Amino acid sequence: MEIKKNPKSNLENYSKLFVQLGLVLALLITYVSIEYKTYDKTYEGLGSAEMAEDVEDETLEIQIETPPPPQNTPPPPAPEKIEVVEDEEEVEETIIESTETDETEAVEVEEIVEVEEEEEVVEDVPFNIIEDVPVFPGCKGSKAQKKACLNKKMQKHVQRYFDAELANELGLSPGKKRIYLIFKIGKTGNIEDINARAPHPRLKKEAIRIAKKLPKMLPGKQRGRPVRVGYTLPITFNVE
Template identity: 70%
Template sequence: MEIKKNPKSNLENYSKIFMQLGLVLALFVTYVAIEKKTFDRQFGDLGDISMNADMEEDIPITERVEPVKPKAPPPPTPEKIEVVEDEKEVEETVIESTETDETEAVEVEEIEEVEEEEEVVEDVSFMIIEDVPVFPGCKGGKAELKKCFNKKMQKHFARKFDSELPNELGLSSGKKRLIMLFKIDRQGNIVDIRAKAPHPRLQKEAIRIIKLLPKMKPGRQRGKPVGVKYTLPMRIDVE
């Protein structure tokens, strides 16, 4: 094969030399840049500047002015004093005393006495009354008197009730309920009697029995006698 180029003209043979020269040149430029001296920029002389002159301020001198107090008005001139001669008579003012003489009679208006209205206490239920009515023959404390009252009422109904009446009325067999309501007034009397029953004749019989109750000692609320409402429910058997 025939070579067309001269081997000496091939630049690839000098690549290493060019690279070394480039490195040397770069190092030289860097060294020169580092060793170069620089100086601060100087400005021209501005002359002497006095800063204290600008800082000083002219402070005006002020004078404190005391407020002027108003002068007190002059005292009023005295009224003209009239000089009375000794020979001239002067009328004296006589001051009458307001005190009364013990010997003089004093008229006093009649005082009307106002009667205090008696406080009216409404009727109270037997369940909450302070002092229950006392059935004749009952004794003891409040609890004993209440228990005795209920027992006496049941015994009174059992003795006085006509046991044959429910069977005569043709009522269906079974237990029937009667409710009797009345009041023991402030005098101990039995009033306001009512009854509820499954038949009118049973109702009349219940009212008759309550009317046979004896007079009792009235109940008391806050120490005063009051009317006491009482309810007596009873059951009867109908055969």
């Protein structure tokens, strides 16, 4: 059998009312505490104390003591005897003599001998710049004429002694061929330092043989002195 409660005795029905009452009470307490006034307490008969008069200025005095004046100390006693020590080594004094000469003194001057510088002469001179060209036998006239005559005589000499059939026997390819015969006409007029460039060794030998057949000439001169003159003789021929 269940026991039934009276609805009036159930406190849950009054929960909202209790909350509202609590809020009203809290607001009331807060308001009262804000409006509550307090007053400062006053003490009579004590008087006002002035701290500035009670505190005395304390000054710190520093005394600086000046040092006493120094006493006059007596000088050290002088030695009883003074010994003189002589130097064992003698130092030679150097005397600097004056280099100035008096007007009355005669000054000797060595004679200056002028040496003539020998003019350097070049031993080998190219044929194109030689002052006096070598003279081929039979050539006469001016320097230009002697030069042209020498070149003409050289060509005739090659045409006379060169073996033209040799070039065809060597089996060279057809066409124009050239040999360069190089030699020097010495200070005595003889042919020296013979060399040649040719397309075949036998042609080179043939060119040297021709050069050896050249006659003796009058040597070329540079600044009046005989010199060796370099000469290049081209030999041109056709191979059929």
